[in-house]
Amino acid sequence: MTEIRHSRWQLWLAEPQTRKGALITSLVVALALLGPWLAPHSPTEMVGSVYGAPVAAAPLGYDFLGHDVFSRLLSGGVSVLWMSLAAASIALLAGSTLGLLAGFSRRRLDQLITWLADVSLAFPDLILVLLIVSMLGRAPWLIVLTVAIAFTPGVIRLARGSAVAVAGQEFVEAAQMMGYSRRRILFGEILPNILTPLLVHFGNMLTWGVGMLSGLSFLGYGVAPPTADWGLMINENQAGLLVQPWAVLAPAVLIGIFAYGTNILAEGIGRSSSRIGEKQP
Amino acid sequence: MNAIAGIESRPRVMTAEVLQVRDLRVELAGQIDVLSGVSFSLAAGEILGLVGESGSGKTTLATALLAHARRGARIVGGQVEVSGKSLLTLEGEALRRARGSLIGYVAQDPATALNPALRIGGLLRETLGAHQVELDHAGQHQRIVETLRDVGLPDDVQFLQRFAHQLSGGQQQRVMLALAFVLRPKLIVLDEPTTALDVTTQAHILATLRRLCKSQGVAAVYVSHDLAVIKDLVDRVMVMYAGRIVEIADRAALFAQPAHPYTRGLLAAIPDVAQRRQLQAIAGHAPAPGHRPQGCAFAPRCPRRLAECSVVEPALQELSTLQRVACLDPHLQVLQPIAWTPLSPVVEELERTPLLEIKDLNVAYDRQVLFDVSLRIAAGECLALVGESGSGKTSLARAVAGLGENAEGDLHYAGVPLSLSAHKRDGRQRHEIQYIFQNPYRALNPRQTVYQTLSAPLGHFFGIKGAAARERVEAVLKRVSLSASVADLYPHSLSGGERQRVAIARALVCEPKLLICDEITSALDVSVQASILSLLRRLQHEGLTLLFVTHDLGVVRAIADRVLVLKLGRVVEQGLVDTVLDKPQATYTRTLLENSPTLG
Numbered sequence: 001m002t003e004i005r006h007s008r009w010q011l012w013l014a015e016p017q018t019r020k021g022a023l024i025t026s027l028v029v030a031l032a033l034l035g036p037w038l039a040p041h042s043p044t045e046m047v048g049s050v051y052g053a054p055v056a057a058a059p060l061g062y063d064f065l066g067h068d069v070f071s072r073l074l075s076g077g078v079s080v081l082w083m084s085l086a087a088a089s090i091a092l093l094a095g096s097t098l099g100l101l102a103g104f105s106r107r108r109l110d111q112l113i114t115w116l117a118d119v120s121l122a123f124p125d126l127i128l129v130l131l132i133v134s135m136l137g138r139a140p141w142l143i144v145l146t147v148a149i150a151f152t153p154g155v156i157r158l159a160r161g162s163a164v165a166v167a168g169q170e171f172v173e174a175a176q177m178m179g180y181s182r183r184r185i186l187f188g189e190i191l192p193n194i195l196t197p198l199l200v201h202f203g204n205m206l207t208w209g210v211g212m213l214s215g216l217s218f219l220g221y222g223v224a225p226p227t228a229d230w231g232l233m234i235n236e237n238q239a240g241l242l243v244q245p246w247a248v249l250a251p252a253v254l255i256g257i258f259a260y261g262t263n264i265l266a267e268g269i270g271r272s273s274s275r276i277g278e279k280q281p
Numbered sequence: 282m283n284a285i286a287g288i289e290s291r292p293r294v295m296t297a298e299v300l301q302v303r304d305l306r307v308e309l310a311g312q313i314d315v316l317s318g319v320s321f322s323l324a325a326g327e328i329l330g331l332v333g334e335s336g337s338g339k340t341t342l343a344t345a346l347l348a349h350a351r352r353g354a355r356i357v358g359g360q361v362e363v364s365g366k367s368l369l370t371l372e373g374e375a376l377r378r379a380r381g382s383l384i385g386y387v388a389q390d391p392a393t394a395l396n397p398a399l400r401i402g403g404l405l406r407e408t409l410g411a412h413q414v415e416l417d418h419a420g421q422h423q424r425i426v427e428t429l430r431d432v433g434l435p436d437d438v439q440f441l442q443r444f445a446h447q448l449s450g451g452q453q454q455r456v457m458l459a460l461a462f463v464l465r466p467k468l469i470v471l472d473e474p475t476t477a478l479d480v481t482t483q484a485h486i487l488a489t490l491r492r493l494c495k496s497q498g499v500a501a502v503y504v505s506h507d508l509a510v511i512k513d514l515v516d517r518v519m520v521m522y523a524g525r526i527v528e529i530a531d532r533a534a535l536f537a538q539p540a541h542p543y544t545r546g547l548l549a550a551i552p553d554v555a556q557r558r559q560l561q562a563i564a565g566h567a568p569a570p571g572h573r574p575q576g577c578a579f580a581p582r583c584p585r586r587l588a589e590c591s592v593v594e595p596a597l598q599e600l601s602t603l604q605r606v607a608c609l610d611p612h613l614q615v616l617q618p619i620a621w622t623p624l625s626p627v628v629e630e631l632e633r634t635p636l637l638e639i640k641d642l643n644v645a646y647d648r649q650v651l652f653d654v655s656l657r658i659a660a661g662e663c664l665a666l667v668g669e670s671g672s673g674k675t676s677l678a679r680a681v682a683g684l685g686e687n688a689e690g691d692l693h694y695a696g697v698p699l700s701l702s703a704h705k706r707d708g709r710q711r712h713e714i715q716y717i718f719q720n721p722y723r724a725l726n727p728r729q730t731v732y733q734t735l736s737a738p739l740g741h742f743f744g745i746k747g748a749a750a751r752e753r754v755e756a757v758l759k760r761v762s763l764s765a766s767v768a769d770l771y772p773h774s775l776s777g778g779e780r781q782r783v784a785i786a787r788a789l790v791c792e793p794k795l796l797i798c799d800e801i802t803s804a805l806d807v808s809v810q811a812s813i814l815s816l817l818r819r820l821q822h823e824g825l826t827l828l829f830v831t832h833d834l835g836v837v838r839a840i841a842d843r844v845l846v847l848k849l850g851r852v853v854e855q856g857l858v859d860t861v862l863d864k865p866q867a868t869y870t871r872t873l874l875e876n877s878p879t880l881g
Contacts, residue, residue, distance in 0.1 A: 170718040171725055177683055177711070178712075241350075
């Protein structure tokens with residue numbers, strides 16, 4: 001088993017896109033994780049003039065309250081990254097389990113799950129999240145959960161669609177005939193065959209998650225000020241965009257780079273995973 | 282046995298060569314040849330059978346005759362002349378015109394070759410409109426009606442209004458023939474057009490084809506992997522191996538006195554419905570493109586190999602005016618089939634408690650497919666279940682396996698009632714009844730290694746894991762004649778025959794008593810089929826009981842002790858194989874027998 005894991009890593013990393021994506025993603029993640037220790041000032045400490053221009057002590061200038069933008073940038077990544085990672089993971093787990101169940105069992109359960117997914121897909125994601133957050137509050141775990149709920153139906157549809165095609169194949173019937181448990185058939189036989197689209201989708205969800213969380217912060221429903229957060233920073237400093245663009249641009253660029261990195265990482269993993277079990281040169 | 286061969290050309294004056302192929306060579310990237318040094322010619326009205334196993338380059342050659350190479354391959358040299366027009370020098374529009382007016386093509390699977398969104402009339406009109414613009418509307422209609430009549434389809438307006446999915450498989454293939462013949466081509470290329478069809482339909486299509494070619498003077502190249510199928514159809518046979526012609530001979534000469542050891546090997550591997558013969562598989566594999574050995578490509582598998590065979594590549598040499606062969610030491614005597622009688626009939630076995638007893642089994646989906654079918658299988662025997670598509674034979678097999686939905690009836694296994702649903706069966710029943718699927722490409726999980734596939738049932742049924750499991754897996758691989766190193770491979774790197782062996786191995790690790798085989802050789806080459814059948818024979822001698830589902834009566838003769846003939850969900854005849862096949866009682870069995878291709 002360990003041998004196979006090992007070869008899967010090797011296969012992933014053999015794809016240039018995976019390496020590139022992993023490098024970019026890990027750079028942003030490292031920046032977000034180590035940032036708080038590297039920051040010259042506390043993110044909530046007012047050290048300069050309002051919308052002060054970049055100077056040697058503050059390479060990115062000061063924001064609307066006179067915080068050091070560079071320090072806030074270094075400290076503001078962790079929240080958005082862990083929250084999007086958590087939301088995407090929860091959605092992946094819940095969605096693929098439900099989707100597999102639906103795709104394999106067919107009949108009633110399938111109809112129920114598909115119907116639920118369709119109904120919630122018909123509801124715009126952001127509106128749904130805003131609704132829940134404005135009703136129940138803005139605790140981080142609650143935001144994570146609502147974003148995950150918004151993502152889950154998409155995963156269900158994807159997992160179900162892929163699982164249906166696989167579940168009709170004879171090796172699944174053979175497993176049923178052997179009397180394997182349903183769990184084993186779902187996760188042992190079918191899941192490995194639909195992992196590729198799911199992983200790619202996971203990467204996309206990470207990207208969307210960062211976007212959605214930043215959007216929530218921007219709209220004022222996300223992380224509460226004065227906490228440093230990339231999304232919140234864009235929101236807070238929009239009024240000074242023309243005077244001190246760095247306070248908005250710097251977090252926006254980092255979000256963009258992270259989105260790009262996770263996207264091609266997911267794509268690389270997807271591409272190389274689809275080759276597991278196929279002819280290798 | 283059937284009368285296809287009796288169809289002759291009217292006057293045999295046409296000696297004009299319709300097709301001239303010279304030194305054709307097709308390469309993959311990196312100058313790896315998949316086809317090399319192919320030269321032959323074909324006269325008007327002559328039908329050439331192109332035979333070889335998968336990977337022999339026969340389909341590559343067939344498409345190269347249309348100046349087409351599949352993605353990744355390139356025609357790099359040689360000439361293809363049809364009616365004096367050199368196709369390989371043409372390009373674009375000129376090539377398209379030449380193809381349309383000179384060559385017709387019939388693909389393997391009519392269900393995917395016909396556009397499902399177009400009506401039959403539309404398909405034919407479109408083809409005519411694209412290539413024979415000079416025909417006016419009335420002329421088109423006249424031509425379409427004539428062609429439909431020629432291929433044996435109705436020519437009324439209602440039929441022209443139909444879509445492909447409203448036709449049977451045989452009718453679809455006739456439409457394909459009509460599409461090829463409607464342009465009055467000089468040459469027609471057919472790529473295994475009857476493999477998806479029942480024997481009765483196949484016999485009719487072949488007769489129609491021969492009649493059309495002879496009456497219209499159309500030359501035909503018929504690609505097939507089965508010599509028995511083409512025996513009565515063709516005038517000449519060309520046998521290919523690893524991208525080379527190894528033998529080309531007149532039909533009579535080839536079947537009576539095949540000269541190349543490979544041709545003999547192919548003939549010895551074909552199960553014959555008329556006579557039980559010892560089936561002999563050809564040992565080893567055909568070389569993959571780029572892995573041709575030096576000298577004769579067949580030498581590593583050849584029983585008559587000489588020292589110089591692996592040095593010199595033999596050229597085609599003339600044995601007689603009718604026969605040419607590429608072999609340094611060709612067979613020169615007449616082929617003597619080896620008759621073979623089974624060891625012991627199993628009549629008396631039935632008197633004891635049967636291993637499996639089915640009473641009044643009914644299966645209905647949206648329509649009923651099985652009607653009150655009852656049967657008994659004695660321990661240690663091989664019962665063949667025979668019928669054409671739609672006879673319900675697969676439904677029956679699946680019901681026994683516990684995969685059948687909507688099945689009703691009484692099943693008894695070893696005297697104990699057996700549930701129709703696999704997960705209501707107990708562990709012993711589940712591991713003692715095993716099922717092998719028709720399609721070896723979908724029967725194995727592509728994301729699991731052979732070891733994972735084979736060790737899973739061991740852990741599940743017997744709690745065997747780790748080193749003990751490894752040992753068992755290696756033992757079972759040996760039992761199905763695979764090497765132990767296969768265990769760490771994924772199914773993708775195995776050939777169809779090897780995959781089917783792994784599927785059989787998966788059944789065998791469960792220590793089964795009853796093995797249900799659902800058309801398990803129909804997707805395989807004849808020589809691979811022969812080796813799988815002999816493997817099953819051996820397993821039967823080791824005490825396994827077989828329920829063997831097939832449409833091929835030749836296979837039935839080769840492997841089964843008793844046979845049960847199904848027609849539209851009802852048992853029409855059953856009994857010992859030799860009794861049923863030699864003295865069939867039911868009309869349906871007789872029809873099946875008459876239409877089964879045979880070498881005799």
